[in-house]
Amino acid sequence: MGIIVQKFGGTSVADAQKIHNVANAVIREKENGNDVIVVVSAMGHTTDHLIKLAKEVTPNPDSRELDMLLSTGEQVSIALLAMAIQSKGYKAVSMNGQQVGIITENIHSKARIVDIKTEKLKKFLNMGNIIVVAGFQGVTSEGEITTLGRGGSDTSAVAIAAALNADRCDIYTDVEGVYATDPRIVPNIQKTDIISYEEMLELARVGANVLHPRSVETAKQFNVPLRVRSSFKLDNMGTLIIGVDNMEIYKPVAGVAADSSQVRILLSNLPDIPGTAAKLFGALAKNNISVDMIIQSLARNGENSIAFTVAEEDLKAAVETIKNQNDINLTGEILTDEDIAKVSIVGAGMVDRPGIAADMFRALSEKNINIKMISTSEIKISCLVEKNNAKEAIKALCKEFGLESNEAAVVKGDLPDV
Amino acid sequence: MGIIVQKFGGTSVADAQKIHNVANAVIREKENGNDVIVVVSAMGHTTDHLIKLAKEVTPNPDSRELDMLLSTGEQVSIALLAMAIQSKGYKAVSMNGQQVGIITENIHSKARIVDIKTEKLKKFLNMGNIIVVAGFQGVTSEGEITTLGRGGSDTSAVAIAAALNADRCDIYTDVEGVYATDPRIVPNIQKTDIISYEEMLELARVGANVLHPRSVETAKQFNVPLRVRSSFKLDNMGTLIIGVDNMEIYKPVAGVAADSSQVRILLSNLPDIPGTAAKLFGALAKNNISVDMIIQSLARNGENSIAFTVAEEDLKAAVETIKNQNDINLTGEILTDEDIAKVSIVGAGMVDRPGIAADMFRALSEKNINIKMISTSEIKISCLVEKNNAKEAIKALCKEFGLESNEAAVVKGDLPDV
Numbered sequence: 001m002g003i004i005v006q007k008f009g010g011t012s013v014a015d016a017q018k019i020h021n022v023a024n025a026v027i028r029e030k031e032n033g034n035d036v037i038v039v040v041s042a043m044g045h046t047t048d049h050l051i052k053l054a055k056e057v058t059p060n061p062d063s064r065e066l067d068m069l070l071s072t073g074e075q076v077s078i079a080l081l082a083m084a085i086q087s088k089g090y091k092a093v094s095m096n097g098q099q100v101g102i103i104t105e106n107i108h109s110k111a112r113i114v115d116i117k118t119e120k121l122k123k124f125l126n127m128g129n130i131i132v133v134a135g136f137q138g139v140t141s142e143g144e145i146t147t148l149g150r151g152g153s154d155t156s157a158v159a160i161a162a163a164l165n166a167d168r169c170d171i172y173t174d175v176e177g178v179y180a181t182d183p184r185i186v187p188n189i190q191k192t193d194i195i196s197y198e199e200m201l202e203l204a205r206v207g208a209n210v211l212h213p214r215s216v217e218t219a220k221q222f223n224v225p226l227r228v229r230s231s232f233k234l235d236n237m238g239t240l241i242i243g244v245d246n247m248e249i250y251k252p253v254a255g256v257a258a259d260s261s262q263v264r265i266l267l268s269n270l271p272d273i274p275g276t277a278a279k280l281f282g283a284l285a286k287n288n289i290s291v292d293m294i295i296q297s298l299a300r301n302g303e304n305s306i307a308f309t310v311a312e313e314d315l316k317a318a319v320e321t322i323k324n325q326n327d328i329n330l331t332g333e334i335l336t337d338e339d340i341a342k343v344s345i346v347g348a349g350m351v352d353r354p355g356i357a358a359d360m361f362r363a364l365s366e367k368n369i370n371i372k373m374i375s376t377s378e379i380k381i382s383c384l385v386e387k388n389n390a391k392e393a394i395k396a397l398c399k400e401f402g403l404e405s406n407e408a409a410v411v412k413g414d415l416p417d418v
Numbered sequence: 419m420g421i422i423v424q425k426f427g428g429t430s431v432a433d434a435q436k437i438h439n440v441a442n443a444v445i446r447e448k449e450n451g452n453d454v455i456v457v458v459s460a461m462g463h464t465t466d467h468l469i470k471l472a473k474e475v476t477p478n479p480d481s482r483e484l485d486m487l488l489s490t491g492e493q494v495s496i497a498l499l500a501m502a503i504q505s506k507g508y509k510a511v512s513m514n515g516q517q518v519g520i521i522t523e524n525i526h527s528k529a530r531i532v533d534i535k536t537e538k539l540k541k542f543l544n545m546g547n548i549i550v551v552a553g554f555q556g557v558t559s560e561g562e563i564t565t566l567g568r569g570g571s572d573t574s575a576v577a578i579a580a581a582l583n584a585d586r587c588d589i590y591t592d593v594e595g596v597y598a599t600d601p602r603i604v605p606n607i608q609k610t611d612i613i614s615y616e617e618m619l620e621l622a623r624v625g626a627n628v629l630h631p632r633s634v635e636t637a638k639q640f641n642v643p644l645r646v647r648s649s650f651k652l653d654n655m656g657t658l659i660i661g662v663d664n665m666e667i668y669k670p671v672a673g674v675a676a677d678s679s680q681v682r683i684l685l686s687n688l689p690d691i692p693g694t695a696a697k698l699f700g701a702l703a704k705n706n707i708s709v710d711m712i713i714q715s716l717a718r719n720g721e722n723s724i725a726f727t728v729a730e731e732d733l734k735a736a737v738e739t740i741k742n743q744n745d746i747n748l749t750g751e752i753l754t755d756e757d758i759a760k761v762s763i764v765g766a767g768m769v770d771r772p773g774i775a776a777d778m779f780r781a782l783s784e785k786n787i788n789i790k791m792i793s794t795s796e797i798k799i800s801c802l803v804e805k806n807n808a809k810e811a812i813k814a815l816c817k818e819f820g821l822e823s824n825e826a827a828v829v830k831g832d833l834p835d836v
Binding site: 056066071096098 | 433434437438468471474475476478479480482483484486487489490493494496500501502504505512516517538561562
């Protein structure tokens with residue numbers, strides 16, 4: 001007997017039949033002897049419809065009023081799901097963000113949660129209710145309605161699980177769990193049974209869209225075991241995401257991800273004067289241009305070259321920014337390369353295994369794939385390759401690191417029933 | 419400079435264009451130098467749509483969850499109207515029932531307002547905002563969302579006006595004001611410029627649908643001047659509804675109403691024993707059958723006869739109830755008459771003018787209209803006539819009491835700018 005928080009997205013509650021399916025999944029967990037809190041998003045395309053309504057009224061709706069408008073979407077879902085659960089003979093109550101007391105910053109459209117009141121949640125749980133909570137929304141300490149922005153409902157669920165010290169937070173999606181790479185590229189890829197928060201974060205940032213990094217960050221911060229699982233296959237346990245400290249054996253490489261939305265900028269003949277890089281990247285940051293990989297070559301003849309990648313849509317602005325940066329003595333050319341893809345391997349295990357990087361480079365070279373740039377972090381190694389090499393690179397890396405099979409990982413310590 | 423509360427119904431905010439029209443009407447009152455609070459209902463058919471959604475989930479939705487669901491309708495309207503007002507360069511904030519603090523009884527789907535918090539309303543007004551409030555909804559002291567049932571949004575507006583001691587509450591509708599009778603029957607009928615709460619209540623109860631009696635009762639209780647006016651003709655001042663004490667000169671008859679939804683039941687040869695009527699009407703009340711007019715004839719030969727009217731749909735149940743009432747010694751027949759209509763004249767002035775009833779009866783007899791039953795109250799005289807005489811009776815009475823013209827009524831005392 002524990003507390004389970006479940007989260008279902010908009011497609012899972014898109015119509016009455018689907019809402020009943022969700023009710024069944026909720027009741028199943030209740031019948032397992034757990035207290036259940038279920039967090040839901042707005043039905044199907046409700047949010048898009050509401051935004052369209054607002055745009056009909058004014059092209060630039062105020063963010064406070066937009067939050068007031070959009071928060072109705074989840075309120076509709078929670079009422080309908082509570083009705084569906086009740087119709088099957090179980091006690092249920094719905095609660096919106098105001099009622100729970102999901103306290104956020106005083107910022108509209110992308111507020112962060114600062115506190116979750118648990119008094120009413122506990123009261124309703126103690127009365128034997130399944131509680132249906134509106135995701136994506138909160139309220140400021142002044143009572144203003146806020147929304148949480150992208151990944152909001154997942155974050156609501158994780159934060160509630162953290163506040164109640166829940167045994168687990170189950171994120172139900174339309175996929176069966178987390179894959180080591182995109183199944184469209186490597187069709188025989190296996191679902192991952194277990195992965196660490198850190199690996200999941202790296203995979204999310206390089207293009208795996210199952211969970212928004214924000215919800216994973218929150219789960220990591222409060223050590224909430226997360227499960228990504230299928231709304232349609234309730235017997236499938238999906239992927240468990242936990243702290244790396246709780247994993248005893250894991251694969252050195254948990255996943256392979258690719259990102260083809262970046263372009264490379266190469267500046268040659270930069271003066272080797274301290275502060276040049278700071279000026280350059282300071283100017284880019286000032287113009288809201290995020291830089292991903294950065295390589296600075298060794299100084300030679302008093303000159304440097306710097307290569308870095310930015311998002312495709314920022315390319316023009318980045319080049320303009322550099323040209324206008326008069327305090328950098330830019331004598332060389334600004335070379336740009338749009339024919340690139342970033343292929344990354346992610347794994348908490350690579351920290352202890354120095355050979356992983358070499359294995360990656362060898363696997364790529366065996367397929368005659370040229371590496372244009374390399375960057376590494378604690379648990380990630382990324383290589384820039386030509387765009388049309390990306391898929392082959394992914395396949396080669398999945399094979400190299402044994403991701404096509406699904407060997408069991410082992411969990412140590414005092415974990416929940418997984 | 420005063421406080422004006424405005425209320426717009428669902429048809430007035432049915433689409434973006436109409437919402438802009440409402441915004442103009444709101445701004446107009448702001449430009450007159452007033453603080454403005456505007457109460458709105460859900461857009462067009464939103465409530466019906468939400469009820470349909472609920473019924474798709476379960477045939478008998480829980481009333482708490484239904485309130486959670488339906489209250490989203492007004493929340494959408496307030497956000498959109500606030501956006502529309504802002505787009506025209508004015509400060510506006512929307513507030514739902516929870517945010518204002520419209521405190522109701524702990525009853526769902528038809529809660530009554532017990533208190534309205536004014537702190538936040540005053541704060542936002544002092545910041546120069548037009549406040550857009552969700553009608554029809556409230557919140558219990560425990561934070562549960564409630565709805566107010568029929569006439570709810572009008573009642574929200576009146577109650578807010580009372581709480582803020584507003585100068586006036588303007589109810590915008592699709593008619594130009596209150597008419598002395600149905601314009602479809604007497605086409606040259608004039609809009610009434612001024613009428614008392616009491617008269618309005620009697621007219622509402624006998625079939626004039628402009629305002630729900632509940633909102634008029636609330637206005638009467640707190641002495642809030644009400645104005646019923648057109649959403650489409652903003653220059654038209656509509657009808658002012660105030661306390662009879664504030665009216666110096668008024669017509670003896672303010673309106674004529676008809677109700678053809680009742681049937682008459684006649685019981686003859688009832689024993690003249692004390693308690694017979696009590697038993698009879700007690701049994702009907704116990705079966706939730708409302709009785710309207712009651713006439714008991716004088717006892718003669720130790721026998722009574724009683725005639726009364728009930729709603730058409732209650733006829734069968736009423737007759738069953740009477741037949742099963744064994745403690746009444748019912749020896750005569752139960753006669754029923756469905757061919758009746760009740761025609762009423764309503765006027766606070768008739769109290770001081772004893773000739774009014776006689777004038778009514780004469781006017782009807784001059785048209786050869788037979789009167790089947792008569793009942794009177796302080797400010798109303800009702801006559802039962804044959805159904806097909808009803809329209810002619812209305813016309814004759816409007817003519818008799820000068821309701822075809824629109825003589826000005828005079829208001830005494832310290833009334834707002836009307």
